[in-house]
Structure formats: C-alpha cells, structure tokens
Amino acid sequence: MIGRMRERVVAACDGASKGNPGPAGWAWVVADGSENPARWEAGPLGRATNNVAELTALERLLAATDPSVPLEVRMDSQYAMKAVTTWLPGWKRNGWKTSAGKPVANQELVVRIDALLDGRSVDFRYVPAHQVDGDPLNDFADRAASQAAKIQEQAGSALGSAEPPPSPDTPKPGTKPGSAKSGGARRKSAGTRQGGASSSRTIKAKFPGRCLCGRSYGAGEPIAKNPQGWGHPECRTAEAAGQAG
Structure with a gap:
C-alpha cells in the first residue's frame, strides 16, 4: 500500500488486446513525487477484449493503492473512464441494464471497481495514447500492458522486471501521426475522434x-x-x- 503521509498519488493504468479479442494484458504504474514511474505491475489475461483489459487494469490499480489517499488516475480509454464515472450510476439505478434495456457488458468487473471506488477520492484524467510528447506515465502503462499481452507473463517492479520496451504504436519525433512510419499511432484514439x-x-x-x-x-x-x-x-x-x- 502507498504510505499515508502523501497528499495525493498520481498513477496511470492501461490494457491491451492483440486482436480484440486476442492475447490480452493489463498494467498500472504509480509515480513518485516528480511524476516519474516508481512502482508498477503488469499481468496476462489470456484471450480477452480491449475493454476487459482496460477495466482489469483499473481494478488492479485501485486494489494496489491506499484508499485513504486521494488518487489521480490517467487513462487513454474513454470506455473504461466513462463506464465507472458517467454510465455507472445509471446502470445501478436500472438494475445493471443499459438505457436500451440490455445487460451491462463486463458487469462483474464494473461492480468490483465500484466497490473499490466507494468512499475514496479518485480523479480520472483522460490522456491521448501514443503521442510523441504524451503523458509518460500512460506511455509506461501502455508499454507494460502491451508486453504482458504479447508474452503472457507477470511483470513489475516488485519482481525486479526491466522497464517495458518502447511501443511500436508511438510515432518517433518528427513523424506525422497516422503515417506509415508512425506504425499506426492512432490505434487507441480512433473511437474518440481526435484530430x-x-x-x-x-x-x-x-x-x-x-x-x-x-x-x-x-x-x-x-x-x-x-x-x-x-x-x-x-x-x-x-x-x-x-x-x-
């Protein structure tokens, strides 16, 4: 658990699925006082969707941090963020049904996250994925989740794991997003209509x-x-x- 003396914990979490559904993984990272990666964990999910991976990453982060300390969570998943902030209250009122009357997808994960959020201060912050000058914590979580999805192995600072390798989806400096050299840098932001x-x-x-x-x-x-x-x-x-x- 994070020490109780800190005023706020800054963290990021991310999930990855190679195929959606396909081999999937999750990861979270907690920053030090200078917002550099200080503690992290990643793990495999077998075959799963991007949404399951994103929600699992958030669940694991909430479970690994002290609920008495305010938490800032940086995410590049609009779905996961809206699921637990915008849509969740309505789902609960509707008996875990959507506005269309259908069962809520990934309900078990959302219910566990709702319980972990109860009574604690959590500020969710959306950050675009795979940007040349993007958020370093989100980039770290993205790389760790991607590696976990590929090799299907647990990793993290507690295990003495090396920092995850660079993501092929992040363009190099001087490369236009979406160009052939960028490796398809807009994979995750497609659903958000980013410019x-x-x-x-x-x-x-x-x-x-x-x-x-x-x-x-x-x-x-x-x-x-x-x-x-x-x-x-x-x-x-x-x-x-x-x-x-």
Missing part, C-alpha cells in the same frame, strides 16, 4: 459511431480516417465526403 492527419490505414472501431455518409458502424467494424472524422473505409475520400453532403 490528426488523414490516413489510408483501416482499423477496428473501438466504439460504435456514425460515418459522414449517415450510416452507423459498430464496435469491431473496420473504419478509416476521413476528412471529417472516422467512418467506413469506402467513405474516406474527399469525393465521398462531397457526395454525402
């Missing part, structure tokens, strides 16, 4: 959304960046945008 250069790269949608053509797409469906956001690969050209208007 950035257009790319011909096709990825799987992390969240449901609506294309500029007016048709919707579901989570897991292939999407591509177009001049006005994310949508169907066939709608990504400027010509398609003009026809849709």
Whole structure:
C-alpha cells in the first residue's frame, strides 16, 4: 500500500488486446513525487477484449493503492473512464441494464471497481495514447500492458522486471501521426475522434459511431480516417465526403 503521509498519488493504468479479442494484458504504474514511474505491475489475461483489459487494469490499480489517499488516475480509454464515472450510476439505478434495456457488458468487473471506488477520492484524467510528447506515465502503462499481452507473463517492479520496451504504436519525433512510419499511432484514439492527419490505414472501431455518409458502424467494424472524422473505409475520400453532403 502507498504510505499515508502523501497528499495525493498520481498513477496511470492501461490494457491491451492483440486482436480484440486476442492475447490480452493489463498494467498500472504509480509515480513518485516528480511524476516519474516508481512502482508498477503488469499481468496476462489470456484471450480477452480491449475493454476487459482496460477495466482489469483499473481494478488492479485501485486494489494496489491506499484508499485513504486521494488518487489521480490517467487513462487513454474513454470506455473504461466513462463506464465507472458517467454510465455507472445509471446502470445501478436500472438494475445493471443499459438505457436500451440490455445487460451491462463486463458487469462483474464494473461492480468490483465500484466497490473499490466507494468512499475514496479518485480523479480520472483522460490522456491521448501514443503521442510523441504524451503523458509518460500512460506511455509506461501502455508499454507494460502491451508486453504482458504479447508474452503472457507477470511483470513489475516488485519482481525486479526491466522497464517495458518502447511501443511500436508511438510515432518517433518528427513523424506525422497516422503515417506509415508512425506504425499506426492512432490505434487507441480512433473511437474518440481526435484530430490528426488523414490516413489510408483501416482499423477496428473501438466504439460504435456514425460515418459522414449517415450510416452507423459498430464496435469491431473496420473504419478509416476521413476528412471529417472516422467512418467506413469506402467513405474516406474527399469525393465521398462531397457526395454525402
């Protein structure tokens, strides 16, 4: 547990799934007073989705930190953050059903996180993933989760593990996001409609959304960046945008 003398603990957590679903892993990292990684842990999940990995990372972080000390959690998962802040109160009121009357996905994890959040001060902060000058704690957690997903082994500072290797999804300085050299740096931020250069790269949608053509797409469906956001690969050209208007 973190010592009780500290006024606030700053931490980050992240999950990864190679295939969504596919080999998955989770990780969290706690910072020292200078916001440098001081303590961390990562672990495998076998085959799981990105959402399960993200929620598991948050659950493990909350369980590993002192509930009497205020906590700042930095995350790049809009889903996990909204699940436990925006959507959770409504789910509980509705008997763990969504507004559409469907059972809440990953309910067991959300219930455990809700219990761990009870009575403690936790400030959630969204940070974009895979940025050249991104948040170093989030980057560390991302790298650790990715490595755990790949090798399916436990790691962490308590085990004397080496710092996780650089992520291939983070562009090198001087490389435009989304370019071929960046290694597809927009993998995690696709569902959040972050700004950035257009790319011909096709990825799987992390969240449901609506294309500029007016048709919707579901989570897991292939999407591509177009001049006005994310949508169907066939709608990504400027010509398609003009026809849709």
